Amino acid sequence: MRPGEASANHRMLGDPRTAEGTSCPTDTRLQIKAIIVPEQVRFRLFQRQGLFRHVRPGNGTGNGGLAHRRAPVREKFAHLCPNFSKVHPAQGAGRVNHPGFPGLLLDRNRADVHIRRRSVLLAQTGEGSEKPHGRCPVFLEVGDMRRPGLLFFMVLAVFLCRPLLCQDSLDVESFLQALENETVGETDLLLVVENLRRHPIALNQATLADLLEIPFLDIATARAILDFRKRHGRFRALSELDSVPGLPAELADLLRPLFTLRPPGTGAVLEYRVRTARRLHLPAGFEPQTVPSPLDVYQRLFWQPRPDWQIRLLWQKDAGETNWFDYGSLSFRYRPEGKPLEVLAGDFHLRWGQQLVFGSAYGTPLAVEQLTTLWPGTTRLIPNAASQESFFLRGLAGEIRPTPNIRLGALASWRRLDARLEPDSLTVRSFDVSGLHRTALEQKRKGNTREQITALWLRWTRSRWDAGVLAAGQQFNRPVLQSTDTLTGRQQFLSAFFQHRGPFFGSALELALRNGRFPAVQQTLNLNLGPLRYWLNAYYYHPRYGSFHGRALDEIQKSPGNRKGSVLGASLNLPGRVKLALLVHRERAVRPADQFARNQTRLQLLGQWRPPALLLNLRYTYRKRTEGEPSGAGQVQQIHRLRLDLAERASARFALRQRVEVSWAHPRVPGEAEVGFSAFSELSWRPARRWRLQWRWTQFQVPAFPLALYEYEPDLPGSFRVALLNGRGYKWFALLSGRVSPTVQVHLKFRQEVFPDLEEQGRQGKRRREIRLQVDLRY
Template sequence: MKNIDFFLFCLIFLGWCKISSAQNIPRGEIDIENFVEDLFGMQREEMDYEDLYEGLLQTLLNPINLNKTNPEELKSIFILTPDQINQFFEYRRKFGELISIYELQAIPEFDLETIYRLLPFVVVEEKNQNNVSLWKRIGEAKDSYFLFRHRRVWETRRGFTPPDTLSNGNLSSRYLGDPNSLYGRFRIQQSKDFSLGFTIDKDPGEQFIWDPSTNRYGFNFLSYHFTLYNKGKWKAITVGDFQMQFGQGLVFGAGFSAGKGAETITTVRRSSFGIRPYTAALEFGFFRGAAGTYQAGPVQITLLASDVPRDANLQVQVDTIENASAIITSLQSSGLHRTPTEISYKNRAREKNIGGNIHYQSRNKNLQVGFNGLYTQFSQPFLRNQRVYNQFEFSGQENHIQSIYFSYNFQNYFFFGESARSASGGTGSILGLMSSLHPKLSFSLLWRDYSRNFHTFYGNAFGEGSRPINERGTYLGLNFKPNIRYNLSFYYDRFQFPWLRFRVYAPSYGEEWFGRFTYRPKRNTLLFIQARHELKTRNVSEYPGFQSSYLLDQGFRNNYIVNLDQKLDRRWSIRSRVSASTFRFDGKRTKGFAISQDLNADFERWRVSSRIALFDTDDFDNRQFLYERNVLWLFSIPALHGQGMRYYLLTQYKLNRRLTFWLRWAQTLYTDREIIGSGLQQINGSTLTETNFQLRYQFNR
């Protein structure tokens, strides 16, 4: 036993030396740019990136304790393969709890690249402060801060100009507020112990006004929460705003859930992490009320009650005996309240939810089985304006949905699935498998079927569409990594839509494949080549010259990327990228490309990031998505189309241990237009300039 202990100590020491000599990465820091590149092979505008990034942030702020974790937690960060997770728990079974985080290098199948990606999300120590009062722990928490952000577009949009006089003598609509965007966040938390805070937000064009009659109280949006963890048998208790994730996301699907991207294996599965505080500035997609999770042996029971206001368009409906009643014709999810019309939507309806979850985990943690249930009631009946494609969407005042799910780990095979049924009788089902067929080869397979009348308001399941409805599909993913230098990832997804969709007035089908080859000749250099092909159907009548609304054609889109990351020395790094695309539809072929060059520097207190990009696309279908660095915890993926140039400069300065400043300037210069945007967002000119200023003050530092 002493020989084993001595050998283990040597491995830890050598691993620590090797990692330290390569690069010192403090816990909590992450190369978010590369991480996003791995999770998303191709950005999609309909994806909710702010909420997704917020989920990633919550994982970073609540690191996983490797000595207390389980397979479900390790799967939730989309980094480790099934074989690596099994090797980790086999190692811990043999040698006991980890002494240092660098001991990971002694685990089979854990290479340096995997460990570097894992470091920001995990810790090995856990301070026991049960004998310290809650208020003292709150007062002394090191993870406590206040953050303030200002954003603005400096060109004048049409919505901020004086109104015009219409032919009927009325004035045209304009924004009532100023063009400044203000955001604040206060947070005090201690991982696995407690979390409390609030978020405030004012969007451009909104008034900073105290007007209870229109539900406006200074900042346009306020979110708040107070959550306790691990208090006896209570695993979590929360009041305020929160989200929930159980099963595969058919009923409760909030939080950090990636889709199809360069990480082709681990992202197909959702993890049951339970209750999570809601801290984003999006004004929809969360519960407001109270929830709690109670541990009863191998069973966890979670209950929730929520009553949250919703922005809605209300209209008066008169029945056959001339009784008038209000109905909801649409729910607004933009969260914008800039004009009198948008203000009239604010908090016009209420949504009540009662639900819960029962979750069983076997003693060896290989089997999980659970049940979800959620009942939703609106304050008025929901009767949307009928369109040819939305006949099976939700209508009425009440909905209930139930599901059962499972997850089973057998050697290197992870099986998972969920099946749900809504009040309409519509069903949704997912069945999947992840496996390490070989230490160098991983495999994933997922089948899903969401009927056209399946109604889930908080679902976020895997799929081609932005919601789990009216879709069937099969996904196959592969990842081959012969050694630390080379990696090949590939997926193929075949899907069909049994009923009509927006801009697709007939049942349709599609397919998508993606491949990325990554070459890392040394630690400081990364090269990848990426290709993506997508086939989808859409209405031809969207284009001029056609009369029929039901004439369809297949659209073929191809995207290509070549990317080189190079760390020149301890301070300087560069990124060079060329992306291109083609789109073929209705006998026409268009194309586009973008070339970008980044230069980044790290001078400890000072950090500087910059980019210059040239783009030229024939149309909007060839828009080029380029992830950009931004101020801390802000996401930016502009869609570049037309002709022009975009550049930005981001600086970060750490004044002292408590106070840090960020300033970002970005500008897009178009060479093919003199008007940018349309409607009230229209800018008369060829440039679009945006600034972001942010400060963060950390208490107890």
């Protein structure tokens, strides 16, 4: 058995290679490099992923890099476990001062080890043959040591020994916190991450294409992981990701839940999801018994008959639509293992460069909590997985690799779009991306404009480099009016990009041209100095540049055009699990006379503290915006927001989260109160291992729309909600999730909003209620 390997007898609940069990996070631990004690020791360490084996006597250079010698003292154990009541009680405990122990560090050849310093409990047990408790994620044996009392400095941690905040999924909420639009829906980002959680990537067998399935992982970092595996052999623990050169610890923490050490499955996978929702209140403008087909219905089927074949089918209708198959999407994906080929048919996306011409379904929202989104992802083809009825491509696409470093790709897309036409019914005034077809007017817009796209691209990848060129043609059957520029029915795009990501420095650039004259350029720089990291992004979008399938920076769906700006991001990780971060975004209209021009300055400051069992966030946001007048002399709004988040896991079954947020304007909004306010408390309770109940209560009082607050709200798996808080009222929701059987999961959510002053504003009803149900079948 080699360093980093644990025998089957010492596997714990919560080990990703075993059955489901406790889920203690890996992101709230301290980095350990060497054990420093007055006398060198012989020890054994078993962690959740099995980091170390027993260190035998020797010179200490091969088995974990720790020298040792034998001493007459024995029967000394230290247990690292969140539930200290399960640990053997201490016997003959002595007192020792904390300053007497210079540090708890462990040096090893392969990787740094992560343990939680405040979770150590010292105990004297029996002989070394005893095994750790089944629920203890870390087990440390200290034997043959002359001064064992010196290790007892951690006994005080018994009173602090509680389960940590579990991060067993990517914190997608940080990506969506920046949304300032009232919306309910799903994004491919949520669905991709959810699929990776259910089917983690086999880290020891993963290819480059497998790693690039992760949305926020670029090709240079993926290659660094593969090079590390090739140089050092198979990963024995997910904690070894921390030793990959150029992989920041923050990104490693996000990646760990998406990987597994188990070999990949070869059997067929079949998943079916059905979701339905109904509003229990009467929408404004309708009379009783006149709401047609009030149910939202969503169905999705995923079938993987073989590892190289994937088929996705979904169909969906919104409330008020009489056609139960109003929208449907189908995609086939063929990617044979070991062959340089990938083919997609049906609905898909092409993520290219920095998304100036073709972008993903979820764009690039900016939030100080997740500055990693500033770095562009990897160019790749993505099957469409969301029920958004716009922005995807429909047709055929493929990529082939004639050499290991060269990739050739092509696509052809034909589809119909919903559009609002000018009175002459010949020119497209704007595209309707809502996907709603309830009224006669909305049904008349459905599919009234045809779009055809063809594209060819060439990519060169090597080590930490990625570069490519693309040529694309787009044609509509009608002229399209975009901003103040009338586009002809046909337009061409040229794009070139390159990316380089080194251990300390990264650079990315994309230059795009529309019709050979109107440019868009975006440059990103990244500097990694250990605990201190910088991001700098600068962009320029010509007023007459526009790409329907492109994504502007800091947007989910809007295409680039008539903007120039810069973004500066910085984060600093301090000892004690403290993080400081800064985000500055300045944006101006290139042509202020444009009726859609917008000038804004945004500043965000973040202070974060993550001690064991606690998460404390303090975020300040300042936004100055000028908009609303074609001349550019519109109303100036200076909005300040201050948010305090506190999350704590009181036990293995209970977790509590609270938030307080205030907003104020400068200058003051005439005739209105000075401050907007919102606060919520959320309780998560697991009555049993397979069931979880979430309950949240929110109280808010926002006197004017400029002070409106936005709250991200957990929803059924695969979907999300960003609620607009404006006016005076309260809201609450309850979300119950459970596993009925190994193949069936059920999720039920009820939410209610109450606005006491709503009728005074001339709107119907004080209460808005909704119930949502989702069933997942997996075989």
